[in-house]
Amino acid sequence: MSSPTLLASLLAGRTSRTEEQQVLALLRMASASALDRILLETDAAELIGSLDDRRFGPANRTAVRDLLVARIGDLSIQARANLAYGLQAGPTSRADAEAIRAVFLSCRGEDLTRLKNAMNMRTDSHDLEGLVYSDVGSPTIRAEILNHIAREAAGVEPGEAKVLCDIDDTVVCALHDRRYPRGTIYPGILALLDALDRGPDDEPFSMGDLTFVTARPGDAFGLIENHTRASLRRAGIAHHSVMTGTVQALFTCDLMAGRKIANIEHYHALFPEYRLLFIGDSGQADIRVGDTLWQRLEHALDIVFIHDVVHTSDAERARLRGERIHLVDTYVGAARIAHERGLIARAGLDRVVQESLSALAEIRWSSVEQERATRALFERDAALG
Template sequence: MAIETPSDAPVPSALPKLDEIRRRMASHTDRNDERRILEILAGSTAVELDHLLLQLDLRALLSDVDDRLFGPDNRAALLDLLTVERLGDLGIPARAALAAALQRGRTGRRDEQALRRIVLGTRGAELTRLKNALDRRGGYHDVHQLFYRDIDDDALREELLEHIAREAVPTGELKILSDIDDTFYANWKDTRYPEKTVYPGVLQFYAELDRGPGAAPAELGDLIFVTARPGDRLGLVEDATIAALAARGQPAATLLAGSFTRLLGNRAIAEKKLENFLEYRRLYPEYHFVLVGDSGQGDIHFGQRMLELAPEVVKAIFIHDVVATPDAARRELALGGVRLFDTYVGAASDALELGLLGPEGAARVAAAALAALETITFPSDEGRRARRLELDRDVARLNALLPAAAEPLVQIEAQGARKT
């Protein structure tokens, strides 16, 4: 693997090469321009080439360099240069940038073969980094889209998935699957909060699950939204949903969308989510998984099926209760591994009991939830008081779970005032 340089680190010797390539791409690129671009890239050192790929608009480059009916096949030569001859000179960010550029637009046979060489030429922990780099670029062009939508060749897809399975190096980390409506914000059956209110503490809960219970935080960026909202061929729904999440404080999330044919009935919605999970699990066999869902739209069934089909990798099912599930039913579900909660402080307490959060992380969720509640405009004082009582109750439970020798990380005074 090449020595990687940060994308913003200067490589002085590459600057004139970068300027010339950009100048030749600025207008119509003829065969002479294409030949010169190939010469520049082929003649670059490993550090220069890696830097050039991080600075160039690779999607535009792949569009500008063409194969011609009677030759020369400059685009094929470019792909051979970057994915055969010089792949070993490219760091993971450059490989991810190239794979992402190949993913845009129609993915033809040559593009699929170039993607194949990138994936098969990346191994072990570096392959994990490559997949995560693709997922964290933003937008709907993610790893799941690449493998299960853009690559049409079933045999090729299976070859790549088998390579991923062979090269998996356990990370000990979590991928956090989350629903959106009535899980991230109130938007379906939950009338306790104003519509589209982001639930107090949910953002911190995601962050703490991602960080993990250890003193040294795990690598961040492992949140995936699994939604019933149907996707579309152009990714318009997915991109709009990702933008809406970012506007509400949750940037750079991966989205696994639903289907128009699976919108009728909670069971159909749950089965589509399960299908997405099983596909995603094959992409990330080196991870464990948790689900954060709600009781309003099939997530209990989804979580139960996850536990049934993949008990070795599913660490927890957290269900936000928005339909006032009776206590007896909650206890029965908990025996099967499905934990219902009313507030994200309650969810943090469950995660603390399961060893998925440390005491400090759980306390940060509580502090964030208490602070967020104060910013919400409720239609009535009665509604605010009810939500405050829920939080107070769950904070008291959290304090009871903290180590006996430690001072409570979150305290509630008898009068109901809070201090941290």
């Protein structure tokens, strides 16, 4: 029986003291390759959470945490990311936060970038931003992690950007846009996000460089965030993370913008080695977000796209373009600008055009006039190149 299989049998159901000791013995005796395989194939949250620190008796949870941290050099990048998740998923004590810090400090340079990307690729609410800014409760430990990230980012050049994208009226027609039936996934947006993720050569350093920044509120158990992720996966966006808002931030556009900006600044502190792209819409506060980002993060920002859903005048569009905020009617138009700026490959642009024209045929339009007017925008943008 393999080590992961034996471990799974020991962790099944409620774990007794004897079984906890057997788990510890198995981990102590495991070779470096076997231990790495265990951390790759076993749910680390279940592994750590199944062992207890008893008031009168052995502190087995502490023992397994200390053992894994002591042997962190035996673990691959993905296994280290899984270990951090195991410490993050349940209640995270100061000792757990110190162990999480050890995971970060165990990697340098490009390895640290790969570790952060692996941490951020989870399909639930336990992503990198939640780990550093929420689960690590100690400001001192958080600062030590962020300082290490900043130092190690200096020599890393991924050659691609992280994409920060709104959801409502940016990915899906939801609030202010009357050009499409409500609930429509905008033609071309999925192909554009994929092309931006793949970068200018269509050969990405990493996939999953997409994070959704939404005003939708989060909650203590991650239920809303997990629902958002599930909806995005159903729409065809598999690799992404989500940064949510608050109920209070929904009250005014200023509060919505402030929350998004704070989240994006957090994100930049976690990935300072990457350039940033922001995609939003003109319906609420995203123009304000884009303007503030140019003021605060000009050194890191490549471009701001705003999906125009409220028929902004040509004069206002020209003014905003002078402030490096590009309003677009279609994602074909956005893709053309992105290609001109060297942000996506020609093949990526072609995929956006093809997906957009195909998607238009699948929409159940509310009226002939709605379809005619929207198709005209795509035909105009498609004909430009």
